[in-house]
Amino acid sequence: MNKSAFERKTVGNVRLHVLPTDQFKTYAISVYIGTPLTESTVTSVALTPFVLRRGTAKLPETKQFRERQDDLYGAGFGFDVYKRGDYQIVQFRMDMIHDDFVSDKQSMLEEALRFVGEAITDPALEGGSFRAKYVEAEKDTLRKRIAAVINDKIRYAAERSIEEMCKNEPYRLPPLGKTADLDAITPQSLLAAYRQWLKESPIDVYVVGNTTLEQVEPLVESAFRWDRSTLASYDRKIAHQTVEQTNTVVERLDVTQGKLNMGLRTYVTYADDEYPAMLMYNGILGGYPHSKLFLNVREKESLAYYASSRLDGHKGILTIQSGIEFANYEKAVDIIKQQIGLMAEGQISELEMSQTRAMIANQLRESQDSAFETIALDFNNQLSGKSRTADELIAQVEQVDIAAIRRVAERVKLDTIYFLRDRKGE
Numbered sequence: 535m536n537k538s539a540f541e542r543k544t545v546g547n548v549r550l551h552v553l554p555t556d557q558f559k560t561y562a563i564s565v566y567i568g569t570p571l572t573e574s575t576v577t578s579v580a581l582t583p584f585v586l587r588r589g590t591a592k593l594p595e596t597k598q599f600r601e602r603q604d605d606l607y608g609a610g611f612g613f614d615v616y617k618r619g620d621y622q623i624v625q626f627r628m629d630m631i632h633d634d635f636v637s638d639k640q641s642m643l644e645e646a647l648r649f650v651g652e653a654i655t656d657p658a659l660e661g662g663s664f665r666a667k668y669v670e671a672e673k674d675t676l677r678k679r680i681a682a683v684i685n686d687k688i689r690y691a692a693e694r695s696i697e698e699m700c701k702n703e704p705y706r707l708p709p710l711g712k713t714a715d716l717d718a719i720t721p722q723s724l725l726a727a728y729r730q731w732l733k734e735s736p737i738d739v740y741v742v743g744n745t746t747l748e749q750v751e752p753l754v755e756s757a758f759r760w761d762r763s764t765l766a767s768y769d770r771k772i773a774h775q776t777v778e779q780t781n782t783v784v785e786r787l788d789v790t791q792g793k794l795n796m797g798l799r800t801y802v803t804y805a806d807d808e809y810p811a812m813l814m815y816n817g818i819l820g821g822y823p824h825s826k827l828f829l830n831v832r833e834k835e836s837l838a839y840y841a842s843s844r845l846d847g848h849k850g851i852l853t854i855q856s857g858i859e860f861a862n863y864e865k866a867v868d869i870i871k872q873q874i875g876l877m878a879e880g881q882i883s884e885l886e887m888s889q890t891r892a893m894i895a896n897q898l899r900e901s902q903d904s905a906f907e908t909i910a911l912d913f914n915n916q917l918s919g920k921s922r923t924a925d926e927l928i929a930q931v932e933q934v935d936i937a938a939i940r941r942v943a944e945r946v947k948l949d950t951i952y953f954l955r956d957r958k959g960e
Contacts, residue, residue: 540912541747545754547762548737551912552747553905558632561643561743562905563650565626566913568618568768569735571704576622577676577711578719578727583613583624584672585724588665589658596668599653606645607631611653618917619803619848620704621768626654627906632744643745644753651757655732663721664728673716680713687954691793692855695952698783699797703775705849729761736766738916742905770919772803772850777947786957791839793954794866796854798874799947804847805920810930811938815946816845816852817890818939819877824889826873831856837866848917852946860955867951874948880940887936894931898924 541552569579593599603609609630616623630646658665683689693708700706739758741750777799802812820827820843831841839857846853858866876882901907902924915921922930 543747543751544765545739545751546758546760547765548739548754548758548760549765549916550747550751550754551738551740551909551916552745552750553740553742553908553912554744554746555742556744558743558905560632560905561630561646561741561745562909563628563630563646564738564740564906564909564913565650565654566738566740566916567624567626567654567731567735568621568737568917569731570769571617571620571622571707571709573707575727575731576707576709577715578724579622579624579731580615580709580711581669581672581676581716581719581724582728582731583615583626584675585664585668586653586657587611587613588668588672590652591656591658592652594658594665602649606642606649609646609649611649615709617705617707617709619772619846621848621917622707622709626650629905641753643741643743643750644757647741647750647753647757651754651759655759657728659725663725666721669719669721669724673719676710677713677716680708680710683708683710687787687789687791687793688855688857691795691952691954692853694785694954695783695795695797695853695950696851698781698952699851699950700775703773705851733761733763734766736768737762738913740909740912742909768917768919770805770917772805774801774850775799775949777949780948780951782951782953784953784955786955789954789956792858792860792863792956793952794838794856794858794863794870795952795954796870796948797950797952798852798854799949800845800850800852800942801945801947802847802942803850804914804918808938808942809847809920810927811934811942812845812847812852813894813927813931814887814890814934815877815939815942816843817894818882818886819843819852819873820854821845822890822893824886824893826876826886827854827856827870830873831866831869835865835869837862837869841870848914860958863953863955871948874943874946877943878940878946880936880943882936882939891931891934895928898928 589599611628614625827841832838841856
């Protein structure tokens, strides 16, 4: 059995996606739970998976919970919290060795799904709420995670520039929430928020491996205790903001290197037909070592320690990040603006085109060698409502010409310039 297409079905008001393939020696399981970014829920949603990883009703002690993973031949269980567009996404994932490679008579897939299902939907409780010691311990863990972002000035500048650029949009909120919100969260309030989160959020369950939808469906029905009356879906309407003028923000902290970040509105998202051209735009501008930002800002002018760009295709925002000497601020801004201008003029070489096509194609082909990357690409389709396989996206990128890139480049608007610098001269 070679890799075929995803088989899909709605089970318990949750979307189930199964990719039958014998390409991998493991089963890959991912569960995506998305919720709109809001001030009132962002921190409790971020905290929830930290608490869920501490134990289940059947394995209430964290030591038992972790030992069970060892019993399952060292199965890996983990989670991520991030944002895609105006949604906060919690992704749980587990990889489990295939039955053919163990002597155990039990179904490894069934055991893995039961473990994930109990971890997400049947948590350890005491006195009708989450265990207080787990909630308090994980609040400290989350505080440290948030502090780590603040202490990493590259990440801090990236988040602050988005916060300034999107100050009136949900996208301004950091996916890990806010430290100031943690003190007010109690085991009782977190359990109530958790139950509402599970009941109302769009949920996608993925299984990739040597199996079928027919085999997986009853296992999922048995493993997950959903209490859901409706099938929730993502709101795919993108609220693009117009740019009247570029906003400049200078923040001063005790830093030894300046962080110059820029936020641009592209008005192109993953669901748009122009998305492949915007992928090329990002790659040529700053996505790779051969890009205009890297070569002109860092290499030729020696103005930056690093210079690159990043595209959030679900929000339609492109961000530029660079590390510079404080005195080079104005010159760096000018040269970065020049590169953006060159893109809008279509000043792109055939070498830049071919190198960027090759880099994008290689990344997409490599993603097909990973079960979880294959899942991630398909989840982009669910989130955006636009269906593209890796091969289809490669083919679309191959068809992009300089004229197509220029058309999307002409729409790009510089929204925000954010500069983090030292306190000298305050």
